[in-house]
Amino acid sequence: MSDLKKIGILINGGDAPGLNAVIRAIIKTARVHGVESVGFIEGFKGLVENRFIQLEGNPLASGIIQKGGAIIGSSLNTNVFNYKVIEDGNVVYKDMSDVCVQNLRDDGIDCLFTLGGDSTQKAARDLSLKGIRVIGVPKTIDNDVAGTDMTFGYNTAVSVATEALDRLHTTAETHNRIMVLEVMGRYAGWIALESAISGGADVALIPEIPYDMDKVVEAINNRKARGKNFSVMVVSEGAYPKGGDLFIKGTREGGEGVINVQLGGAGEFVAREIEARTGMTARNTTLGYLQRGGTPTATDRVLSTKYGAKAMELALEGKFNVLAVLKDGKLDSIPLEEVIGNNKEIGAVEGGTEESNMKTIKMDDDLVKTARDVGICLGD
């Protein structure tokens, strides 16, 4: 018999289609077992400020499986171990983790579900070391969380990118142009590579393969020689030329102790270079937040529902401080320690670092082989 009476849900990081479907699945599974569900508003911010809402029986939490965004909001760039506060008009950073622990105890939360990517699960692991029972659910359109086959939100992002490529194809063909699509994904090329395959792109540039522009130009010229006067390219926001640097657009506000760079400009750079070197007209489209917004695909709705139900089951079984994962297509769980890699220090800089266990594309992945088999140039 489980001792669980009340659980809390918290979302951190950029939104991903399927968040509401996870919330719904947790509430429904909890209800069957007589467990009450609450949701912290704006993620870790709400936890620090102890702002939460009842989810069970709340009309806000009804009819949400198809809704994009998140009914309880999310925190961005928030590290509770190094939390930005204004004191006497000055910005100072404080460790608010003990406040979070106290709030959870005062609220009677028996288990906290953390919906997020690698940085979120790092913070969850750190809270678990302070005695909080946590269960992570792998959310991100980037698909870069270690230990799981697929994060929820990813399939929708790939679908949106695929549709964009279909549209770019017709305009590329009409005007004999090179069309570049810059997609998200941070330091992993999953969205780029999968959408390149599904959208029939000619070139895919990903962070895992620093590219050689000469090879890209060669691929376009080879197409031209075969009478194809247009090409469609997908460029990951984290792609960069061999010997070059990442394209950084700016910094993300707040949250000392989190990775703050905002990526952007990789697609535009490639378009300008291609235009200069081939003499063909090249245009870049940056897909941006369209990849994160809106209704989840059926695949993401099912995956999110599986993850939410599994997370609640793990809690009922008393398996805490783990991440619900999909391993070889089956639901499972792994210790949060495995998710965070060598980035062990409590409250330290979070995911997306060399220390973290981020899941990037390995060169023996079937996707890489398939892409090469169908003649997609990977810039090497």
Ligand code: F6P
């Ligand atoms: O991690 C999801 C993601 O959309 C990345 O693909 C992208 O680099 C980043 O978030 C954008 O972050 P922000 O919302 O801070 O602009």
